Amino acid sequence: MIPELGHFALILALLVAVAQGTLPLAGAAFDHPRLMALARPAARAQFLLVALAFICLAASFVGNDFSVQNVAANSNSELPLRYRIAATWGSHEGSLLLWTLMLAGWTLAVSIFSRNLPQALLARVVSVMGLVSVGFLLFLLFTSNPFERLLPPAAEGRDLNPLLQDPGMVVHPPLLYMGYVGFSVAFSFAIAALLGGRLDATWARWSRPWTTVAWAFLTIGIALGSGWAYYTLGWGGWWFWDPVENASFMPWLVGTALIHSLAVTEKRGAFRSWTVLLAILAFSLSLLGTFLVRSGVLTSVHAFATDPARGVFILAFLALVIGGSLALFAWRAGAVGLGGGFDVVSREAALLANNILLVVAMASVLLGTLYPLFLDAMNLGKISVGPPYFDAVFYPLLAPAIFLMGVGPLARWTRAPLPELAQRLKWALAVAVVTALLLPFVLGRWTPLIALGLFLALWIVATTVANLRQRILSSHRRGLLAKLAANSPSYYGMLLAHLGVAVFIVGVALVKGYESEQDVRLEIGQSIAAGGYEFKFLGVTPGPGPNYRALIGTVEVRKDGRLIETLKPEKRIYNASGQTMTIAAIATEIFGDRYVSLGEPLTSDDVRGAWGLRIYIKPFVDWIWMGAFIMALGGFLAVSDRRYRLAVKRRSSLAVDAPPTPAAAE
Amino acid sequence: MKTFRWSIPLAIFVVLVAFLWIGLGRDPREVPSPLIGKPAPAFRLVKLHAPNETLSASDLKGKVWLLNVWASWCVSCREEHPLLVQLAKANIVPVYGLNYKDDPQAGRDWLVKNGDPYTASIVDRDGRVGIDYGVYGVPETFLIDKSGTIRYKQIGPITPQALQEKILPLVRELQQ
Numbered sequence: 001m002i003p004e005l006g007h008f009a010l011i012l013a014l015l016v017a018v019a020q021g022t023l024p025l026a027g028a029a030f031d032h033p034r035l036m037a038l039a040r041p042a043a044r045a046q047f048l049l050v051a052l053a054f055i056c057l058a059a060s061f062v063g064n065d066f067s068v069q070n071v072a073a074n075s076n077s078e079l080p081l082r083y084r085i086a087a088t089w090g091s092h093e094g095s096l097l098l099w100t101l102m103l104a105g106w107t108l109a110v111s112i113f114s115r116n117l118p119q120a121l122l123a124r125v126v127s128v129m130g131l132v133s134v135g136f137l138l139f140l141l142f143t144s145n146p147f148e149r150l151l152p153p154a155a156e157g158r159d160l161n162p163l164l165q166d167p168g169m170v171v172h173p174p175l176l177y178m179g180y181v182g183f184s185v186a187f188s189f190a191i192a193a194l195l196g197g198r199l200d201a202t203w204a205r206w207s208r209p210w211t212t213v214a215w216a217f218l219t220i221g222i223a224l225g226s227g228w229a230y231y232t233l234g235w236g237g238w239w240f241w242d243p244v245e246n247a248s249f250m251p252w253l254v255g256t257a258l259i260h261s262l263a264v265t266e267k268r269g270a271f272r273s274w275t276v277l278l279a280i281l282a283f284s285l286s287l288l289g290t291f292l293v294r295s296g297v298l299t300s301v302h303a304f305a306t307d308p309a310r311g312v313f314i315l316a317f318l319a320l321v322i323g324g325s326l327a328l329f330a331w332r333a334g335a336v337g338l339g340g341g342f343d344v345v346s347r348e349a350a351l352l353a354n355n356i357l358l359v360v361a362m363a364s365v366l367l368g369t370l371y372p373l374f375l376d377a378m379n380l381g382k383i384s385v386g387p388p389y390f391d392a393v394f395y396p397l398l399a400p401a402i403f404l405m406g407v408g409p410l411a412r413w414t415r416a417p418l419p420e421l422a423q424r425l426k427w428a429l430a431v432a433v434v435t436a437l438l439l440p441f442v443l444g445r446w447t448p449l450i451a452l453g454l455f456l457a458l459w460i461v462a463t464t465v466a467n468l469r470q471r472i473l474s475s476h477r478r479g480l481l482a483k484l485a486a487n488s489p490s491y492y493g494m495l496l497a498h499l500g501v502a503v504f505i506v507g508v509a510l511v512k513g514y515e516s517e518q519d520v521r522l523e524i525g526q527s528i529a530a531g532g533y534e535f536k537f538l539g540v541t542p543g544p545g546p547n548y549r550a551l552i553g554t555v556e557v558r559k560d561g562r563l564i565e566t567l568k569p570e571k572r573i574y575n576a577s578g579q580t581m582t583i584a585a586i587a588t589e590i591f592g593d594r595y596v597s598l599g600e601p602l603t604s605d606d607v608r609g610a611w612g613l614r615i616y617i618k619p620f621v622d623w624i625w626m627g628a629f630i631m632a633l634g635g636f637l638a639v640s641d642r643r644y645r646l647a648v649k650r651r652s653s654l655a656v657d658a659p660p661t662p663a664a665a666e
Numbered sequence: 667m668k669t670f671r672w673s674i675p676l677a678i679f680v681v682l683v684a685f686l687w688i689g690l691g692r693d694p695r696e697v698p699s700p701l702i703g704k705p706a707p708a709f710r711l712v713k714l715h716a717p718n719e720t721l722s723a724s725d726l727k728g729k730v731w732l733l734n735v736w737a738s739w740c741v742s743c744r745e746e747h748p749l750l751v752q753l754a755k756a757n758i759v760p761v762y763g764l765n766y767k768d769d770p771q772a773g774r775d776w777l778v779k780n781g782d783p784y785t786a787s788i789v790d791r792d793g794r795v796g797i798d799y800g801v802y803g804v805p806e807t808f809l810i811d812k813s814g815t816i817r818y819k820q821i822g823p824i825t826p827q828a829l830q831e832k833i834l835p836l837v838r839e840l841q842q
Contacts, residue, residue, distance in 0.1 A: 373686070
């Protein structure tokens with residue numbers, strides 16, 4: 001009964017989505033207030049129906065209803081409750097339902113928080129989101145019904161993929177999808193603007209907080225996924241340039257460009273058509289990511305569900321949504337115009353250069369991801385593109401982008417006289433260069449890459465300090481606190497996000513430069529030294545789990561003969577699927593991790609024989625994720641700025657093109 | 667000319683869709699083996715269950731046979747194993763096992779536990795023969811004809827579908 005209720009709710013949601021996608025749009029086109037007014041109630045109804053369907057699916061998982069195919073294929077009665085809930089979005093069908101729920105949630109949020117938007121704009125935005133929802137609901141109902149019954153019912157479920165039975169994986173997909181789908185808001189605003197032919201600073205101000213929030217969620221989502229790969233795949237790597245990772249990284253790169261381009265459009269009215277294109281691109285890449293993951297066009301360790309028939313549907317949908325938007329862009333972008341001009345040395349120029357670098361970086365990732373597909377399609381053979389390509393292409397693109405990150409916030413809008421800019425930057429540059437050259441000697445070993453990484457990180461920190469110092473010096477208020485309080489939260493959000501990038505770079509550079517990895521054979525009682533520590537393998541003992549059997553290794557870690565910790569890496573064999581999982585044991589400290597994972601037993605006796613062990617020292621590795629969280633925090637801080645809410649009220653009453661605000665210069 | 671500039675993103679996208687469309691029809695897991703149509707690389711290895719006896723590729727000339735690369739540490743082998751046991755019972759084609767980079771005792775124990783479908787298994791402890799056969803994942807299965815030529819290669823576990831639609835028809839054809 002519950003699954004049928006959910007199925008029925010989805011069908012109703014589709015009908016509502018069709019109405020939501022057409023009527024308010026028609027209302028906006030023919031200036032019909034009643035039709036436009038349908039946008040809000042439709043968004044609400046849509047959300048309630050999709051949420052009901054989602055709850056029904058979750059209930060089927062929680063209640064172990066193995067007469068539902070999806071549950072039988074992805075759950076098991078021995079599976080702990082939290083993973084039964086997570087299994088709701090662990091399958092292909094469930095994850096699409098989650099996407100649709102997120103989309104409905106974002107639409108609802110737009111309809112609630114944009115009360116002061118002009119009616120026609122809100123109608124168009126909500127309608128465009130409704131149309132996207134129509135596509136996803138059709139896809140769910142016709143190719144991937146999550147409520148499909150299984151007759152006769154299975155006695156027991158096949159269990160959730162063990163890789164997904166992890167606390168990180170419980171929260172990773174929802175956060176990632178919050179980001180992915182969140183870009184649909186910026187996208188809908190862009191399409192609405194193209195349709196309405198009005199694209200100005202006000203429009204940018206409305207789009208900005210939505211884009212920033214989506215970007216912050218995406219940042220956290222990607223970081224969680226990377227952390228998960230680090231501790232569950234047992235290889236100690238944190239990024240593999242896997243097609244699925246790339247699929248989430250591409251929207252992030254474009255989203256980052258979009259945030260900055262929106263800032264310019266809001267402040268200076270410039271970059272208009274470019275901003276619109278980025279908004280279309282960011283969401284298009286989210287859709288493309290979904291397509292790549294769900295269609296089986298590319299294989300990767302992540303492709304949990306692949307089916308070409310579904311691929312055809314998604315591709316058609318993709319062609320319609322992205323192709324349609326780009327056609328609309330080709331038709332209307334000329335009318336939108338480019339906006340104000342600026343000098344070669346100015347904040348606009350720095351941001352534009354940065355934008356281009358980010359988009360080129362995205363294109364290089366896209367090329368690397370799809371290159372095997374291109375060659376295969378042209379019958380030129382099968383190849384795979386690995387990390388060497390991405391490393392070679394990516395770092396040279398990002399290094400200048402990060403350098404510009406330090407310049408941009410200190411450069412003046414429109415025209416930044418070079419001597420003055422150099423004056424502002426020279427101390428930051430000197431501090432960053434000298435420290436980056438000397439610090440690696442203190443840390444242990446000097447290589448050009450470590451020095452470069454440290455330079456970029458220190459450069460960001462130093463320019464951030466210079467920026468803040470200048471703000472304080474030029475403030476007319478009395479007292480340091482008052483001077484600091486005069487700046488807006490979005491200014492501090494920007495600084496914080498940039499510092500997050502610096503922390504991230506420190507992590508990447510130092511873990512690459514100083515990590516040590518040993519794959520060794522250890523007999524029971526044997527020791528090995530790594531990174532100043534002594535690791536002693538005490539053997540493996542069997543231990544039971546709720547739905548798996550585990551072999552738990554014991555490794556004692558000593559420094560200078562003193563026992564500092566006992567690490568317990570695990571190898572699990574899941575009962576239902578027979579799949580094995582490696583759970584690394586990680587001792588985390590602020591300056592790095594000690595990482596031990598079990599390889600394979602090297603003799604036939606699992607318990608008494610020798611084992612292969614991976615013993616890794618990972619300096620500063622946690623800074624990678626810490627940096628990502630700081631970036632996201634910066635994003636949330638920026639959005640808390642009151643000006644977004646006040647400004648919307650004030651400006652919507654004035655139907656004129658908003659002049660750039662000279663006071664706020666972030 | 668102006669409109670043309672705004673159409674560039676659309677044009678790029680159209681090309682992308684065309685490639686994705688072609689890509690959909692292909693199986694990215696299907697890696698063509700350069701060994702197909704070539705003579706099976708020679709080997710002489712000891713038998714798993716009779717360490718004093720050896721088996722070589724040339725001993726099997728005149729027979730159509732399957733070479734299944736397996737190991738006790740290989741998880742996916744468990745997946746295909748029941749199918750191999752069934753196939754052995756049906757007595758259609760002899761299956762030889764290449765026990766790849768495995769401890770012989772662990773291999774024997776594993777066969778006791780899961781059933782032994784192999785006419786004989788041979789021990790490739792250091793994986794040298796595996797290299798000659800281009801093995802990069804276990805399990806892999808080769809179909810070799812009477813003249814000792816490799817005719818088909820299955821990467822990963824044999825699926826019932828692959829067995830019914832590809833391997834068995836080819837075996838029948840080659841046995842003629």
